[in-house]
Amino acid sequence: MSRIQPKTTPIYQTSVFTFQDLNELEQYFEEPGKQYMYTRYGNPNSDELAEGINKLEGGAGAVVTSSGMSAILAAVFSYCQAGDHLLCAEEIYGGSSTLLSQELERLGITVTYVPNEELYEISNYVQPNTKLLLTETMSNPLLQVMDVDKLVQETKRAGIKLVIDNTFATPILTKPLALGADMVIHSVTKYLSGHSDVTAGVVVAKDVEDYNRAKKVMMVFGLNLSPFESWLAARGLKTLRLRMRQHSSNALAIAKFLQQHPKVKQVWYPGLESHAQQEVAAKQGNGLFGGMLSFQISDELEDVNKFMQELQQIPFAPSLAGVSTSISHPLSTSHRALTPEKQQKLGITLGVIRLSVGIEEPEELISDLKQALEKI
Structure with a gap:
């Protein structure tokens, strides 16, 4: 009988993968990404989705998460810890604002909101402990469009990271990483999946080090996406x-x-x-x-x-x-x-x-x- 080679990736609806012996387990730890152990750490379906989005955005690596909100959390935790400060565009999705102001501030990460018209001159807002600027390619809900080139120039001048929520634009319209942004996030729930049947998010990093940090945050905080939703989103991504x-x-x-x-x-x-x-x-x-x-x-x-x-x-x-x-x-x-x-x-x-x-x-x-x- 010939080997079965499905055209579409099967759904790996399992929480854990098996090993033959201790030698194979050691190989898992010695060669990350070669095998799977636990779906919170990685799964063929979530990897397929991450690789597809990463290819579109042109990143060094992508990490899929359980929602757009968890993607924002993973992005912030990739760069910030207690005692740090971040800047955020004033006109931004209300859920993002709630997460930053009500939850992350409880953990010691402070936020300052910058009016959109001042985002290209942020020197008055940057503090010694400022780590990043978070903004959207197109703002929600009034569709103000950010000039990513100018944002890149200004954040580099300030010595901070630029994180862009590219949900409204998608990489079909705009690729912020190619323009110099450090990290891109999406609510995969929206256009990337596209059929209103998935709740998911993604973080795409320009540098390998930032990608590895985002992946660790996802694994430790349990922000992973389920195999079935990964499979659905990967199917939607094709169109x-x-x-x-x-x-x-x-x-x-x-x-x-x-x-x-x-x-x-x-x-x-x-x-x-x-x-x-x-x-x-x-x-x-x-x-x-x-x-x-x-x-x-x-x-x-x-x-x-x-x-x-x-x-x-x-x-x-x-x-x-x-x-x-x-x-x-x-x-x-x-x-x-x-x-x-x-x-x-x-x-x-x-x-x-x-x-x-x-x-x-x-x-x-x-x-x-x-x-x-x-x-x-």
């Missing part, structure tokens, strides 16, 4: 390039429609000529602008609820980046934990709607948005 092209094409068409609608006060999408960073976005995104946009309607609760209720094809789902389009409400979900003052300063009001544009026919999506807007 990432095709999906991102369609997400981007659809989002641009919808942004242009919303921009002209009388009941829409403002649209935030990097592909619009009115966007302040459109030129940077075009350069960094290779002509693509992603599938995320936000827009503002009336700041009246009744109008917001009416709009959501009248949508026939687009559900209200507090996440993003699936193949099916969905809306979210940042004030009530992702940025709920921020103070009212912080929400107001960032411009996250009651009428701001975040739209995760899927890969359906754009005409169908525009038709649904149009009829719902007309009802308010």
Whole structure:
């Protein structure tokens, strides 16, 4: 009988791997990566996913984790310990802000938030114990685009590491490591997996030493991803390039429609000529602008609820980046934990709607948005 060679990697749904004897066990410790022992340390499915993402990002190594939040934790712990300080972009995912301000500060790691307009001149914020700057390629939810080249220059000048959350852009649009960033993180839950059926994260390091440290954090803290979710995410990753092209094409068409609608006060999408960073976005995104946009309607609760209720094809789902389009409400979900003052300063009001544009026919999506807007 010929040897079986599956085209798709099987699911190694096991918590532990066996050894023939002590000699084989010693070989495991002497030659890391050659064999498997315990799924928290490594598994063929999680390794396949990590290698696929690492190839796309062009890193020295990638570590997959149980969620996007655990990826942020692993990235911070790769560089920081008690007594250290880090900088973070003021406009960032609310969950990231909560982790830094409420949990890591309890462990002795302090954080200072830098307004986006000051990220290219951080000398007034850097302290002797500052280790890194954390920011997003495109901010959540108002799609402010960071100039990675300038961030690299400024962090190098300050002597600190640059960690970029590349979830919204994905490596199909932007490769921060190639531009000089030290570490990239993703919520794999979003575009990399792409089908709203996985919760996962990833850390990709530019240097081997940083990769090894991130991997150790994952192993010791138990941040590993399960074999089945690794397998699902690896399957989704195979269509990432095709999906991102369609997400981007659809989002641009919808942004242009919303921009002209009388009941829409403002649209935030990097592909619009009115966007302040459109030129940077075009350069960094290779002509693509992603599938995320936000827009503002009336700041009246009744109008917001009416709009959501009248949508026939687009559900209200507090996440993003699936193949099916969905809306979210940042004030009530992702940025709920921020103070009212912080929400107001960032411009996250009651009428701001975040739209995760899927890969359906754009005409169908525009038709649904149009009829719902007309009802308010």
